[in-house]
Amino acid sequence: MPSGPLRARIRVPGDKSISHRALMLGALAVGETRATGLLEGEDVLATAAAMRAMGAQVEKRGDTWHIDGVGVGGLLQPAQALDMGNSGTSTRLLMGLVASHGITAAFTGDASLSKRPMGRVIEPLSRMGASFTSSPGGTLPLMMEGLCPAVPIEYRLPVASAQVKSAVLLAGLNTPGITTVIEPVPTRDHSERMLRGFGAELEIEETGGERAIRIRGEADLRPQTIEVPGDPSSAAFFLVAASVVEGSDLVIENVGLNPTRAGLVLVLRQMGASIEELDAREVGGEPVADLRVRHAPLTGIDVDPAIAPSMIDEFPVLFVAAALAQGTTRTSGLEELRVKESDRLAAMAAALAAAGARVEETADGLVIEGTGGAPLSGTGDGSPIVTHLDHRIAMAMAVAGLASSGGVAIDDTRPIATSFPDFEALLESAAR
Template structure:
């Protein structure tokens, strides 16, 4: 039988994007930055370890994390390879950071990360003057040497990517003059907000539907006190679960609602979800609220491709919601999902089909015919492959809650990269209801 209702109040771990950036920018400020709510998953810990290797302090204390910065331009040559684990964000942002420092570094990662393309970051950073020796196919392991005299560039993003944008802006911090990034499609803007918070001179201009972002180099960053809001990508799994499971009434406290990240909430509301924002406030330049989510019947929609950048990581769990909605949900423009930790379109199509959903895979999206609220069949006696992808694993755990026989997945360990304690939190909610 499907799980009992999810009721009560929870908090999800701190926002991963903001946590990465808090550690990196804290390491570039001169003095002590204090961070509460930092996500202590493996990805962010990889960033912290890398910054320690390059001379910054990053340690957990009773009252949160303290980052002791070395100043822009003050990073030291790392003695060993920078081990990135599974973290594409750590890798791409740190490549940007190092591109304008005259030091050499080797980047390594796990099997999944070592398949992910780095060419989209290498291309603009090479223009700044950094040099790269990647593995064949432009992947990790990779060796890079930052530019001794970095050159400011103007770079138009060929593909919407917050990571590429952030890498170029971070390179610009230690580059004399103005570094410019042009975004034809707006992506998450945590880097811009936090750079301003740390005192960088950064301007954003809207022109002919594009965002033009300029940062002045040779910046002096000032240490900050940062409270990291709850990660909306982590909250997404519980929002969908409470929506799908009858009788649920769940409050998720302190969720970051940056408009460049909140696409899933907009889409679920269009489908009929009951998501109420309580105690809306602003923390450290980021909008935050508590979300009360109650069970609601969902209807299909055609998801606007323009929303994709604001919810790119939430599509796997949206596919689960669509599988139980009334009617046919169509998604398009999701080519980016094929080069994440796994090919998320192919993997979710196969997994949901195995669990009893009706799914058609297209070149750039999925078409899903929902059950109209009836639970999925589940996957009795069969383990579904997650391909070492944390978001696939968590999405399928939610599909399991909304199924008759449950969904057994092959490996839950990758979940710790972004959401330590995910499984116990679900179990606790189920047993307390």
């Protein structure tokens, strides 16, 4: 692994959440949607393949993806099972799309995805009239039959989940009348922003801290030209790496700073990080800026659990920053991390301890005693870190390796391709 300071201008891949939604809504608009900056990891390509299987034309020419849509209500029955690979987002959102079309679809996925809970979307979509035959425990493989016309519902989210919210809103697109989702805790709002951008009638009302999102069905979506901003979850690894490696001065261009996703920037600044926003602008309804990050001494803090939904995927790399800070960092309210690609709390506690950090695992978080800026010992010649085939753990521990004296060995870097195929090459080029 490289070990020098990070000094470069880099671009991280396009935002995964926005890439998925651009393909899905482009496939439901009549006419040609063009998208640049789309993330080309395996998860997004699984969504592209599913939209092709249901009748949309999706192809890349040069740097631009061209999506020729079938119109809301126009999805065709796929001839084969839709293979979702490792993508929970593709699965849950596409189940929403299929729910209000009169078609049957089978969903399959890899071993990791097949353990993840789908009951949280099956429940509201069943109320709208879709029927499901899932594997025991509400997991994949799963067969579903949509209903057209579906039944509009008002659904209060029992768990803060942008995927469940989006699945219900996408089902509402082809459902006569008004479909309503009530969010007790705000979650990432890419679906709402993009649905409006494509011309759906969508209203958001905030009362007593809750958000009610209403969508009018039988929508006509208009094709769009979309420039996908850089993924803040991918930028996160470089924000932390440049903060903890001495002498670093890094610019990450075109990063999406949607407030429902930018929690890590806020928390790192609270810890003392030097992160400057250059050329702040708006692209396709999403706030974007270039971020300049310079090495700075970090101090441990108690992370407010209310910020967790806006940085849920960034905790593995935040734990690395905490391990190199001065003093103690405490996190709580992170039960959701136990049902990600792996149990990220247990996996990161074990990984950081193996690399020489002082970590204590609690029921819903980690307590980390930092080194005060001194390098971690690393794994040296010991056993490699067990990543449980989780891309974010692999990348977080690669960042820990940059700030260690003995380096960090990782058992398998292949899963990184699900979200960030060029991660290792980009890290190496920045730290030359």
